[in-house]
Amino acid sequence: LQLQESGPGLVKSSETLSLTCTVSGGSLTRNNLFWGWIRQPPGKGLEWVGNIYYSGSTYYTPSLKSRLTIVADTSKNQFTLKLNSVTAADTGVYYCASGWFAELYPDYWGQGALVTVSS
Amino acid sequence: DIQMTQSPSSLSASVGDRVTITCRASRGIGNSLAWFQQKPGKAPKSLIYAASSLQNGVPSKFSGSGSGTDFTLTITNLQPEDFAIYYCQQYRNNPPTFGQGTKLEIK
Numbered sequence: 001l002q003l004q005e006s007g008p009g010l011v012k013s014s015e016t017l018s019l020t021c022t023v024s025g026g027s028l029t030r031n032n033l034f035w036g037w038i039r040q041p042p043g044k045g046l047e048w049v050g051n052i053y054y055s056g057s058t059y060y061t062p063s064l065k066s067r068l069t070i071v072a073d074t075s076k077n078q079f080t081l082k083l084n085s086v087t088a089a090d091t092g093v094y095y096c097a098s099g100w101f102a103e104l105y106p107d108y109w110g111q112g113a114l115v116t117v118s119s
Numbered sequence: 120d121i122q123m124t125q126s127p128s129s130l131s132a133s134v135g136d137r138v139t140i141t142c143r144a145s146r147g148i149g150n151s152l153a154w155f156q157q158k159p160g161k162a163p164k165s166l167i168y169a170a171s172s173l174q175n176g177v178p179s180k181f182s183g184s185g186s187g188t189d190f191t192l193t194i195t196n197l198q199p200e201d202f203a204i205y206y207c208q209q210y211r212n213n214p215p216t217f218g219q220g221t222k223l224e225i226k
Binding site for chain 1: 161165174
């Protein structure tokens with residue numbers, strides 16, 4: 001299973017950050033996996049952002065829930081993160097990841113996409 | 120949220136050494152703990168899940184133990200490629216949370 005993030009590397013403050021993860025070597029419709037996003041501010045640790053399941057159900061980390069949407073496009077084997085009203089605190093590397101649905105630890109990671117929020 | 124605290128935050132060791140990193144959860148998580156290795160500019164790599172189960176392809180020089188609130192990652196016979204940042208992660212409760220990381224450096 002391979003995952004690859006894509007999207008703008010620069011987003012203006014108060015606008016919407018949008019990243020897409022393209023999955024290859026496996027199907028987004030597999031019902032035993034979760035598809036998620038994890039981020040890492042520059043020089044800092046890892047933070048779970050949210051995830052989506054085959055059923056379409058989602059989990060969003062509470063601190064981001066009001067600004068976050070994760071959707072899947074099974075026809076393209078992609079899932080997308082949208083984070084609105086961004087600030088400089090949202091700057092960092094965003095990883096898409098996947099693993100067994102019942103336990104939210106990632107077995108598979110994308111290479112990461114750096115997103116910088118500018119004022 | 121469950122807080123995960125790793126110690127030490129940084130560690131210097133020599134090639135051939137054996138090191139142990141500790142991870143403590145703010146409340147019991149059973150064995151729902153994973154360990155990851157991250158090298159500069161790279162995505163984390165999964166090493167261990169369920170506190171002590173080795174991921175496919177991970178060498179047996181890596182081992183994990185613990186349950187409840189206290190966990191350890193041990194690395195034996197350190198080689199240059201092992202010097203990296205190591206993170207623990209609990210997945211017992213949402214949101215999944217990570218430790219702050221332990222930077223393993225060459226002495």
